[in-house]
Amino acid sequence: EAGVAQSPRYKIIEKRQSVAFWCNPISGHATLYWYQQILGQGPKLLIQFQNNGVVDDSQLPKDRFSAERLKGVDSTLKIQPAKLEDSAVYLCASRAGTSGGTDTQYFGPGTRLTVL
Amino acid sequence: GEDVEQSLFLSVREGDSSVINCTYTDSSSTYLYWYKQEPGAGLQLLTYIFSNMDMKQDQRLTVLLNKKDKHLSLRIADTQTGDSAIYFCAERQPSGTYKYIFGTGTRLKVLA
Numbered sequence: 001e002a003g004v005a006q007s008p009r010y011k012i013i014e015k016r017q018s019v020a021f022w023c024n025p026i027s028g029h030a031t032l033y034w035y036q037q038i039l040g041q042g043p044k045l046l047i048q049f050q051n052n053g054v055v056d057d058s059q060l061p062k063d064r065f066s067a068e069r070l071k072g073v074d075s076t077l078k079i080q081p082a083k084l085e086d087s088a089v090y091l092c093a094s095r096a097g098t099s100g101g102t103d104t105q106y107f108g109p110g111t112r113l114t115v116l
Numbered sequence: 117g118e119d120v121e122q123s124l125f126l127s128v129r130e131g132d133s134s135v136i137n138c139t140y141t142d143s144s145s146t147y148l149y150w151y152k153q154e155p156g157a158g159l160q161l162l163t164y165i166f167s168n169m170d171m172k173q174d175q176r177l178t179v180l181l182n183k184k185d186k187h188l189s190l191r192i193a194d195t196q197t198g199d200s201a202i203y204f205c206a207e208r209q210p211s212g213t214y215k216y217i218f219g220t221g222t223r224l225k226v227l228a
Contacts, residue, residue: 004158031214042120042204042218043159055213091158095214104149105216107158 002026004108006092012114018080021111025073025094031055032069033105034077035091043091049075050097079113087115120207120219127225134195136222138188138205145207148181150190153202153221162190162203192224200226 005024013019025032031050035043046065047057051072060067064083069075079086089112093105120140128134140148146167151159165172165179165188172179178191188205202221209215 033216040221042206042220044218045215048213048215056215093158104147104161104164105159107151107160109156109158 004092004094004106006090006108006111008111009109010112010114012116013082014116015084016081018078019082019113020076020078021090021092021113023075023077023092023108025075025092026096026106028096029094029106030072030097031095032075033091033093033095034067034075035093037089037091037110039088046077046090082113082115084115087113089113120205120217122203122205122219122222124220125223125225127227128195129227130195130197132195134190134192134199134224134226136190136192136203136205136224138190138219140186140188140205140207140217140219142207142209142217143183143186144210146210147208148179148188149206149208149216150177150179151204151206151218153204155201159204195224195226197226197228200224 034046037043046060047067048055049069052069067077089110091110092108095105122138149164150162153159163174176193180189202223204221205219206216
């Protein structure tokens, strides 16, 4: 079974530029998460999708971050314009959407963003 | 509150046992998880425990849950150099949204 794919793996941009990240979840997984992981911290949820609908985006800085999951499969996360404090690893995770403890998240390798 | 706290560092000798601790604040969380993160990689699920259990063993891993004190621990027996990584505990919120709150992570260093 293929895992969660993310691209690019690394991105360096200057502040005020725009950037987009792409995630392809595990086939058939209904739920998709985007997390921001700042160096030395645990992942912080930015947005959660159930199929193509948003379940939770309470911690997404909506003035500069946007995300979509068209057709309920792939997802893109965009930052426009980027700030220095956006430097972090952006993790995508997916979950099948059944029940029980084994129905947990599977993470992609992440995209490391550096904003100069 | 939603804070999940862990100590930042742990150093052990190869072959010894490692114990990584976690405290959480939401007593109604249903499942608690341990993840491992190696450099440049995403998080890998190690094990989980349901909130009505107090212990779970899985090969070299033992999870202990004290719901009264909201304390979770992960014991790794016979720690190997390949166990060097950052370990995160996480709690799954009880609502139907399947939201996960992660701890700050414990960096485990195994000395040969």
